[in-house]
Amino acid sequence: xxxxxxxxxxxxxxxxxxxxxxxxxxxxxxxxxxxxxxxxxxxxxxxxxxxxxxxxxxxxxxxxxxxxxxxxxxxxxxxxxxxxxxxxxxxxxxxxxxxxxxxxxxxxxxxxxxxxxxxxxxxxxxxxxxxxxxxxxxxxxxxxxxxxxxxxxxxxxxxxxxxxxxxxxxxxxxxxxxxxxxxxxxxxxxxxxxxxxxxxxxxxxxxxxxxxxxxxxxxxxxxxxxxxxxxxxxxxxxxxxxxxxxxxxxxxxxx
Numbered sequence: 532x533x534x535x536x537x538x539x540x541x542x543x544x545x546x547x548x549x550x551x552x553x554x555x556x557x558x559x560x561x562x563x564x565x566x567x568x569x570x571x572x573x574x575x576x577x578x579x580x581x582x583x584x585x586x587x588x589x590x591x592x593x594x595x596x597x598x599x600x601x602x603x604x605x606x607x608x609x610x611x612x613x614x615x616x617x618x619x620x621x622x623x624x625x626x627x628x629x630x631x632x633x634x635x636x637x638x639x640x641x642x643x644x645x646x647x648x649x650x651x652x653x654x655x656x657x658x659x660x661x662x663x664x665x666x667x668x669x670x671x672x673x674x675x676x677x678x679x680x681x682x683x684x685x686x687x688x689x690x691x692x693x694x695x696x697x698x699x700x701x702x703x704x705x706x707x708x709x710x711x712x713x714x715x716x717x718x719x720x721x722x723x724x725x726x727x728x729x730x731x732x733x734x735x736x737x738x739x740x741x742x743x744x745x746x747x748x749x750x751x752x753x754x755x756x757x758x759x760x761x762x763x764x765x766x767x768x769x770x771x772x773x774x775x776x777x778x779x780x781x782x783x784x785x786x
Contacts, residue, residue, distance in 0.1 A: 550637055551597030551612065554580035560589030564686070564779045565645045566652040567594045567638045569659025571692075572603070573611045579656070582763075586772055590781045592649075594641050598634065598658075614662040615696075626697050628676040635666045635675060639683040650686040650779050654771075656763065657731060660693020664720070664739065668697065671715040671748070672704045687719045687778050689771060692731055692761055695739035701746045715747035719778045722751065723767050725759025 554576045570579050576595035583593045602608045604618040615630030642651045655663040667688040669681040676697065695701070705711045720743060724736030733755070740753035754770055775781070 548599030548601045550599050552576060553597065553641070554595040556580050556584045556593040556595070558590055558592050562592055562646075562649060563590040563781060564650040564652060564775075565592040565594065565642060566654055566689075566775075567596065567641050569596070569614060569634075569638070569653070569655030569662050570598065570612070571655075571657030571659055572605075572613050572617070574656075575612060582768075586768065588772055588775060588781070591775070591779075592645075596637065596641060601630075614658050617658065628697065631662060631665050631696055632669075632675040632677050632679075634662050635669050635681075636679075638662070638666055639681065642683045651683060652685060652687045652689070652775075652779070654689030654691075655693065656691045657693055657761065660690030660722075661696050663688045664690045664693060664722075664743075665696045667718055667720060667748075668695075668701060668704065670718065672711050673708060673714070685718060687721070687775075689721045689723075689775070690736075690739075691723045691763060691767065691771075692725060692728055692736065693722070693739070694731055694735040695742055698739065698742045701742060705746050712747045716749045718748070719750045719774075720748055720752070721754070721771065721774045721778075723754045723756070723770065725756045725761070727758050727760045730761035 568579050568583060570576055576597040580595040598612040598614045600610050600612050603611045603613045604616055614634040615627040618625055638653050645651060653663045653666045667685060669675050670685040673681055675681055705715055722736055722740045724733050726733045740751055743751050756767060
């Protein structure tokens with residue numbers, strides 16, 4: 532199932548950017564959790580929705596939005612679907628906090644209409660993983676980077692072949708509020724990265740996991756894959772399924 536372009540917009544420096552089509556994979560069993568899954572740079576929600584639909588996770592509803600098309604600095608300003616602007620795919624790059632806040636708010640908006648008894652999560656690949664991890668830090672801090680309150684109670688986050696944006700300011704954000712440390716320690720995070728990744732080098736995934744752990748995110752699992760490049764493989768997705776089932780307490784039943 533898919534919906535047309537969302538009325539939600541990402542505010543750019545010159546004009547707002549409209550989000551593209553959102554694809555929804557409905558649960559085949561009892562609905563227990565909803566996860567927004569974010570694609571990588573230049574991709575769209577349809578490709579990941581087709582993969583997620585094949586996973587043996589009948590209790591999860593997947594929402595796969597499409598990022599706005601915007602000029603991207605790493606492409607020399609050429610337009611591409613992107614959750615935020617990026618000059619370099621690493622945690623050392625300048626942070627487009629305005630763009631990340633807009634996309635994190637779009638994710639929160641998609642989750643905000645889910646039933647109260649449903650567990651909520653966010654995940655993604657590459658730039659989508661970066662946005663998911665940024666959302667997790669906003670949840671812990673209770674605020675977006677611009678200071679506006681973060682409205683959703685996240686149960687977990689997953690990042691495949693990604694990196695942690697705003698890693699340099701994470702310590703101050705978590706230490707600024709007493710409740711932030713408690714939230715940081717409570718949210719489970721899964722980071723997976725291939726050692727043969729030539730787009731977002733493995734060291735960036737490893738450093739991101741280390742930065743999260745060093746700043747109070749104690750429930751972080753970092754999985755590495757020796758020959759994996761900048762893509763996913765069945766072995767990795769099996770790990771994701773196992774981790775989601777355990778951390779969402781889904782069990783093995785589809786009922």
